[in-house]
C-alpha cells in the first residue's frame with residue numbers, strides 16, 4: 001500500500017477467499033473511508049493497528065454478485081415488486097449490484113425523464129447498488145443518445161410483444177436503425193431473442209399442460225432470432241447481448257461468430273440451469289417464463305456452454321407478479337420467474353453436482369455480468385481497488401426453500417420446497433454489512449452510472 005492510502009479499518013479473514021487468480025486463504029483489508037478493498041493480504045498478515053477483524057473461518061468470501069437482469073417494476077407496478085423489496089431480497093441472497101430492466105415499471109425507461117423518475121424512487125430505497133437499462137422502442141430513436149449520456153448501461157429491445165402494452169417491440173427495420181444508432185455512440189443493445197413469425201406460427205398455449213406451453217415457444221424461434229442478431233452485429237460492427245438464452249442449439253453459432261470477432265455476448269438464467277420441462281407439474285405456472293424452461297438434455301448443453309466459456313453470465317431474470325396472475329392456465333398466466341434471493345444457492349447446488357467450483361460461479365454471476373455492463377473496475381472481484389462488496393457463503397450447508405422467508409414482494413417461486421446448497425451468511429456493500437443471516441440492514445445502496453472508459 002502507498003502511504004497516502006487511508007488506513008484500513010476492517011479486515012475480513014477467511015481460509016477460502018475467491019480471488020480472480022483462484023481461491024486462497026487471505027486477509028482482505030478494507031478502507032471504510034473509500035469503501036474499497038485496500039489490499040488482499042496473506043492470511044497471517046499482521047492486522048493493521050486500527051482495524052477490526054471479522055473472522056469468517058471456513059466460510060467462503062466471494063465478491064458480491066452482480067445481477068444485470070432484474071425487473072423491479074417500480075414505480076407503476078409496485079404490487080409486483082419494488083426497489084425496497086427487490087434490493088432487500090438481493091442483499092439477503094448475496095447480490096450487491098443489480099441492474100433494473102426498462103419495462104414493467106410505469107413509466108418504462110425509454111426517456112431521460114422516465115429514467116429520472118425511476119432513479120428518484122430507487123435512491124430512497126436501495127439496499128444494494130442499482131444501475132439501469134434503457135429501452136429501445138418504436139419512436140424513441142431520438143432518446144437513445146440522451147439516455148446513454150445520462151448513464152444507462154445499455155438498451156433493451158424486443159422482437160415480439162413484451163407482455164406489457166407500454167413497451168412495444170421493434171420491427172425489423174426499427175431494430176436495424178436502433179442498432180445502428182446505438183453502435184454509433186458505442187452503446188450496447190440487449191435483446192429478447194425470439195422470432196415473432198415462428199412464435200405466431202406455433203400452436204397458441206392454453207390450459208394446464210406444460211408440454212403445450214413448451215410447444216408454443218419452439219427452440220427454432222430463439223435460434224432464428226439469434227442468427228439474425230449475430231448477422232446484424234456483424235454488419236453494423238455493433239455490440240449485441242443475447243438475454244436469457246434457453247435454446248442450447250444456438251450456442252455453436254454464437255461461438256462461431258465470436259471466433260470471427262463479432263461482438264456478441266450471451267447470458268442464461270438459474271431456472272434454465274436447475275429446472276427441467278420434464279418436472280413441471282400441470283398447472284404450475286410459477287415455472288412459466290419466455291423463452292421457456294426446456295428439457296434436461298438441453299440443460300446439459302447449456303452447462304457445457306458455461307464450461308467452455310461460450311455463455312458469459314448467469315443472471316436471474318427475476319420477473320415477479322402478484323399471485324393472482326399465476327393462474328393454472330399456461331396461456332393466461334404472467335410469464336416470469338422469481339428467484340432474486342435464491343439464484344446463488346440454486347446455481348451453486350447444480351454447479352457443484354456437475355463438478356464446478358465457486359470460482360466458476362463467481363465468473364458467471366459476478367465478474368461476467370460486471371464486465372458486460374462495464375463496471376468491472378469497481379465490481380465483480382475481490383481485488384485491491386475494487387469496491388468492498390462481498391457475499392459470505394457456507395457452501396456445504398443446505399436449506400429448504402420456504403417462500404415465506406423470501407423478501408420478494410410476492411412469495412411465489414418455482415423453487416418452493418427445494419433443498420439447496422449454499423447458505424448466505426452475510427452480504428457487504430462498500431465494507432458495511434447489508435444483510436446478516438438473511439436479514440437486510442440499512443438501505444445504503446447507491447445509483448450507478450455507466451463508467452467512462454479511459
Ligand SMILES: [Zn+2]
Nearest residue numbers: 069101317319
Ligand atoms: Zn427479463
